[in-house]
Amino acid sequence: MRLHSFLPSPAVDAVKYIHIQSEPLDPHYEVDQLRADNPTIGGIVSFIGLMRDINEGDKVSRLFLEHYPGMTEKALEKIVDEAMRRWDLAGCRVVHRVGEMSPTDPIVVVVVASRHRKEAFLGCEFVIDYLKTQAPFWKKELTEGGERWVDARVSDTEAEEKWRTDELSDN
Numbered sequence: 362m363r364l365h366s367f368l369p370s371p372a373v374d375a376v377k378y379i380h381i382q383s384e385p386l387d388p389h390y391e392v393d394q395l396r397a398d399n400p401t402i403g404g405i406v407s408f409i410g411l412m413r414d415i416n417e418g419d420k421v422s423r424l425f426l427e428h429y430p431g432m433t434e435k436a437l438e439k440i441v442d443e444a445m446r447r448w449d450l451a452g453c454r455v456v457h458r459v460g461e462m463s464p465t466d467p468i469v470v471v472v473v474a475s476r477h478r479k480e481a482f483l484g485c486e487f488v489i490d491y492l493k494t495q496a497p498f499w500k501k502e503l504t505e506g507g508e509r510w511v512d513a514r515v516s517d518t519e520a521e522e523k524w525r526t527d528e529l530s531d532n
Contacts, residue, residue: 376452377445379437381428383460386467391454395472402451404478406485408471414464416502416511423503424462433457433497440491444473447487448480455488457498490520 378394388409396402412424441453451474458468469492473485493513500511 377438377441378452378454378456379434379441380454380456381430381433381459382456383458386456386458386470388467388470388472391456391470391472395452395454395474399451399474401476402474403476404481405472405474406478406481407473408469408485408489409467410469410489412462412464412466412468416504419502419504419506421464421502421504424466424468425501425503426459426462426468427499427501428457428459429497436496437492440488440495443491444484444487448475448484449477450475450480450484453484453488455492457492457496459498487524490517490524493517494521 376395386409388407392405392407396405412421414421437455437457441455444450444453452472453474454470454472456470458466462468469489471485471488471492473481473488475481475484494517502509502511
């Protein structure tokens with residue numbers, strides 16, 4: 362399944378790209394695509410989320426990721442739009458994998474570019490923090506004890522709340 366959208370950003374010359382795929386991810390390709398021929402970019406920050414072989418103390422041999430087509434892309438677009446509203450970003454690419462994965466497989470790539478590093482770091486952190494709690498993805502793990510659905514982590518919710526607190530203190 363290959364779903365993608367190349368969406369113009371509200372910021373001048375900024376680019377956002379949101380893509381959900383079942384094929385393996387290529388983080389280097391995503392970085393290269395974002396920086397291609399854009400001399401205004403001074404910094405790029407990327408986050409690559411990988412499948413771990415252990416969760417909650419249990420060995421995990423496979424991960425199955427599902428999403429809600431259409432709704433997921435809209436949720437990701439809203440997150441990226443908010444990051445671009447908060448910081449002066451030149452672009453953002455979010456590529457997420459669905460389907461069956463093995464330990465060490467990349468699950469998600471978030472790449473953020475800006476004129477200066479601070480905005481890129483903040484934008485990237487914001488996008489992944491919100492993605493973990495606001496994008497409709499569902500994870501099922503295969504462990505030695507069988508299959509189980511994975512709930513959101515408290516730390517993910519706390520990370521998202523930090524941004525809400527920051528927003529309130531900025532007003």
